[in-house]
Structure formats: structure tokens, C-alpha cells
Amino acid sequence: MIIDISRLLNSHTPTWPGDTPFSYELTWSQEETGSVNVGQFTTSCHTATHVDAPFHFKSDGMTIEKLPLEVFVGNALVIDVSTKGQITTDDFKGLNLSNIRRVLLKTETWTGNEFPTQIPVIDPELGSFFLKNGIELLGVDLPSVDPLDSKTLDTHHALLKNGVHILEGLRLSDVDPGIYRLTALPLNIEGADGSPVRAILETLD
Template identity: 85%
Template sequence: MIIDISRLLNTNTPTWPGDTPFSYQLTWSQEETGSVNVGQITTSCHTATHVDAPFHFKDRGMTIEQLPLEIFVGDALVVDVTTKGEITIQDFDGLNLKDVRRVLLKTDTWTNDLFPETIPIIDPELGPFFLENGIELLGVDLPSVDPLDSKTLDTHHSLLKNGVHILEGLNLTDVEPGLYRLTALPLKVEGADGSPVRAILETL
């Protein structure tokens, strides 16, 4: 079974305050061309479900087309942290992380079409913890892995330092904790700081 964990893109899709809103419109209609409809999309690279490239928060970081695709395809562990105001290493106590390379955090904080006013804190110490346990991708159902008002982006930088890539804006509302196969490939956009993705989970 395939579970779509992407947020819908339309004119109501919430965008980071001040960022470019999503829009789709027809450039040419079938009536005008006599054969086809042709549309155009305008959006931020960080709207809805998306991958952050390191260049997003580090001038000399890798851009989106330079990221290894195998990071975004493969088994992923969904971890339920819906009761947590702060997510720390202790939330992984008792979980078997052997052979797990991708972790998705289910917070259920962002379950509507409004940009959240507050989100759980993700402890930067998860960076070295993930490195120690061989985890190379962190996905969240949040607009960011850092507090919304953060300027230092400590968790972004900690994850990067420890070789952990970032997938944000997931929709995990209907997903039970457990192991799945994830596919969430970014677009091959030269020089980009991020990319929207169509993220899916497959039951194993």
C-alpha cells in the first residue's frame, strides 16, 4: 500500500511568512492552442513538503542537485512524538535503530492549512546521536527542524555537521509508527537551496 505523505499544493498552501506563495495558472489553454493546456508554477523552494539542501543555510554547502539520491529512497522509521514539546535523545530509548538510515518524526503539530504559530523543539544533540546510530535523513511534519524564530538554526547545522539530511513539511497524520519504505526525491534544479518533493511511504 502507498501512503501519500505530501502536503497539497494550491493557493491555500501555507508558506513561511513573507516567502513566495504557491500559485499555478494556465499560460495557454487548449482553446487557445488548439491542442494542449500548458501551465506554470510559482513557489518557494521551501513550500509544503520539501528537502533542504545544505546551501539553504550554509553558503558553501551542497545544492539540491548535488545531494545523493539514495538518501531519499529506502526504509524509514516513523517515530511517534506527538506528546512532546521538546524532542530529545531520550525519545529514542527502547527503539531498535539497527540498520535504520532514515527517521521521520510524527508530531501532529501541523494538521491544517494554517502556518503553525509554535512547533516542538528538536534538540541539536540529535545530530551526533544520529551519526552514532548511522541515521542519514531526518524527516519532520513541521515547516522547520528549528524554532520558527531561530536565526542561528542550531539543529540545521548540527544535522549537517553530522551528515544528516533534512526533509520538512511532511503530512504524517494518518501514518502509524513503524517501518516503511520512503520515496521523497527532490527535483534536479541546478544551484537550488531546496526542492519540493512528492513524498510517499510504502508498507513493508
């Protein structure tokens, strides 16, 4: 079974205050061309479900087209932390992280169609913890892995320092905790600081 964990892109999709909203319109209609409809869209690289490239928060960081694609395809562990105001290494006690390279955090904080005003705090110490446990991707159902008003982006930088890539804006409300196969490939956009993705989970037999 395939579970779509992407947020819908339309004119109502919430985005960071002041950032470029998503829009789609027809450039030419079939009636005009005589054969096809041709559309165009405009959006921020960080609207809805997206991957952050290190260049997003570090000027000499890697851009989106240079990220290793294998990080965004493979088994992922979904963890329910919906009761937590702060997510720390303690929330991973008792979990078997053997052979787990990707972790998705289900916080249930951003379930509606309004941009959240407050989100759980993700401890930057998770960066070194993930490195020790071989985890290379952190996915969240949040617009950011850092507090919404953060300027230092401590968790972004801690994850980068420890080789952990970032997937944000997931939709995990209908996903039970467990192991799935994740596919969440960023677009091949030269020089970009991020990219929207169509993220899916597949149940394992």
C-alpha cells in the first residue's frame, strides 16, 4: 500500500509569513493552442513538503542538485512524539535503531491548513545521536526543525554537522508508527536552497 505523506499544493497552502505563496495558472488553454493545456507555477522552495539543502542556511553549503539521492529512498522509521513539547534523545530509548537510516517524527502539530504559531523544540543534540546510530535523514511534520522565530537555526546546523539531511512539512496524521519504505526525491534544480517533493510511504510485506 502507498501512503501519500505530502501536503497539497494549491492557493490555500500555508507558507512562511512573507515568503512566496504557491500559485498555479494556465499559460495557454487547449482552446488557445488547439492541442494542449500548458500551465505554470510559482512557489517558494520551502512551501509544504520539501527538502532543505545545506545552502539554505549555510552560504557555502551544498545545493539541492548535489544531495545524495539514496538518502531520500529506503526504509524509514516513523516515531510518534505527539505528546512531546521537546524532542530529545530520551524519546529514542528502547527503540531498535539497527539498520535505520531515516527517521520521521510524527508530532501532530501541523494538521490543519493554517501555518502553525508554535511547534515542538527539537534538541540539537539529536545531531550527534543520529550520527552515532547511523541515521542520515530526519523528516518532520513541521515547517522547520528549529523554532519558528529562530535566527541561529541550531538544530539545522547540528544536523548538517553530523551528516543528517532534512525533510520538512510531512503529513503523517494517518500514519501509524513503524517501518515503511520512503520515497521523497527533491527536484534536480541547479543551485537551489531547497525543493518541493512528493513524499510517499510504502508498507512493507
